[in-house]
Amino acid sequence: MFADLKAVATDPILGLMAAYKEDPNPNKVDLGVGVYKDEQGHTAVLNCVKQAEALRLKQEDSKTYIGMAGDINFNLHMEKLAFGSSHKALLADRLTTAHTPGGTGALRVAAEFIKRANPDATVWVTTPTWANHISLFQAAGLKVKEYAYYDYETRGLNEEAMFADLAKIPAGDVVLVHACCHNPSGMDLTFAQWQRFTELAQERGFTPLVDMAYQGFGAGLDEDAAGLRHLADAVSELILCSSCSKNFGLYRDRIGAVTIMSQNSAQAQNVKTNLLSVVRSIYSMPPAHGAIVVSHILDSTELTALWYQELAEMRNRINSYRQLIIDKLAAQGVEQDFSFITRQHGMFSFLGLTKAQIAQLKTDYSVYMVDSSRVSIAGLNHSNIDYFAAAVASVLKA
Numbered sequence: 001m002f003a004d005l006k007a008v009a010t011d012p013i014l015g016l017m018a019a020y021k022e023d024p025n026p027n028k029v030d031l032g033v034g035v036y037k038d039e040q041g042h043t044a045v046l047n048c049v050k051q052a053e054a055l056r057l058k059q060e061d062s063k064t065y066i067g068m069a070g071d072i073n074f075n076l077h078m079e080k081l082a083f084g085s086s087h088k089a090l091l092a093d094r095l096t097t098a099h100t101p102g103g104t105g106a107l108r109v110a111a112e113f114i115k116r117a118n119p120d121a122t123v124w125v126t127t128p129t130w131a132n133h134i135s136l137f138q139a140a141g142l143k144v145k146e147y148a149y150y151d152y153e154t155r156g157l158n159e160e161a162m163f164a165d166l167a168k169i170p171a172g173d174v175v176l177v178h179a180c181c182h183n184p185s186g187m188d189l190t191f192a193q194w195q196r197f198t199e200l201a202q203e204r205g206f207t208p209l210v211d212m213a214y215q216g217f218g219a220g221l222d223e224d225a226a227g228l229r230h231l232a233d234a235v236s237e238l239i240l241c242s243s244c245s246k247n248f249g250l251y252r253d254r255i256g257a258v259t260i261m262s263q264n265s266a267q268a269q270n271v272k273t274n275l276l277s278v279v280r281s282i283y284s285m286p287p288a289h290g291a292i293v294v295s296h297i298l299d300s301t302e303l304t305a306l307w308y309q310e311l312a313e314m315r316n317r318i319n320s321y322r323q324l325i326i327d328k329l330a331a332q333g334v335e336q337d338f339s340f341i342t343r344q345h346g347m348f349s350f351l352g353l354t355k356a357q358i359a360q361l362k363t364d365y366s367v368y369m370v371d372s373s374r375v376s377i378a379g380l381n382h383s384n385i386d387y388f389a390a391a392v393a394s395v396l397k398a
């Protein structure tokens, strides 16, 4: 039965990660996968996480099953982090959260949940979007279509085309919107654009699905959730998928959450039974470790303060490189305008290079980036930025 299987394409981002690992060039630069690296090029475990893990080891007295919704305390923390601690939907028992294996797990559970609620729903994603979005929703049997988002010409948001597309989406469909730090373009909605998005969601009646994989990596924890909160104030239903991979640096522990905001608390009860039965049919219960670590951090004022500080360090380091890239390219004699880099947010920037230039950067200089010319800025540091700028300058001149 396996003989008929045809090979399928692998994830290009993860493929790039493997190719980088194998490259023997000592000057190689990894700007591929969206993983934070410090000035030493290392993805360290956060100190707040180390301390929470020590506490966990001391306090853990059982490994019995955790239940389908996962860690209830973690779930409440995630709701407060996203919506704000006194959001009306939280106070009115309209939120249902399950902790999931990563943000990807949250999206997959959301996809199956949508399939139950409306099997005919189309999920609309931004052009472009994280490639996994498309395959995740298709895997649940949902149709996926794209709405205009990024304008490759102006290197900004394709605002009018986006709102024209959104204005045609019918009730019953789902619109996926990135909460902040858009992957891959780094172009986010302004608050005024979130307001316009919200008005359209109300008018059209489509259901927003907010993917928040980078809360705290843009402008700050509350700032990055401002659009989501505005939307949640106005619409009656939405889906939120969040991830602790980046902001807690818990990538491999696979921790995230799916939250469904219902119209009222009675519907939230029905939603809960459906959400948990989706979970049960996929993996029964989530792994506990990451949720308990995050709970320990957010239960403690001291560890929370340490987390804020470590998160700000990561955010500020990335942001400081945006201007530096522009300055270093100018110092190499590059005349093209790269000022758009400072208008983008989060881990990524779209440099706007051609596929040929990207291939040349890889083969001639061992500089690795996704072939949309998305760079994960955290891969840059003071030891490699000049090498990177010289390499980019030389392919631009070639």
Ligand code: PLP
Binding pocket: 034, 101, 102, 103, 104, 105, 130, 178, 183, 211, 213, 243, 244, 245, 251, 255, 256
């Ligand atoms: N959504 C977006 C936009 C992402 O970029 C990612 C990956 O980092 C995720 C969701 C899911 O991340 P993870 O499953 O590692 O938590």
Ligand code: TYF
Binding pocket: 011, 013, 014, 032, 033, 034, 035, 130, 132, 183
């Ligand atoms: O886009 C990125 O680089 C991150 C990490 O299958 C990632 O979102 C990439 C691919 C993948 C899982 C995570």
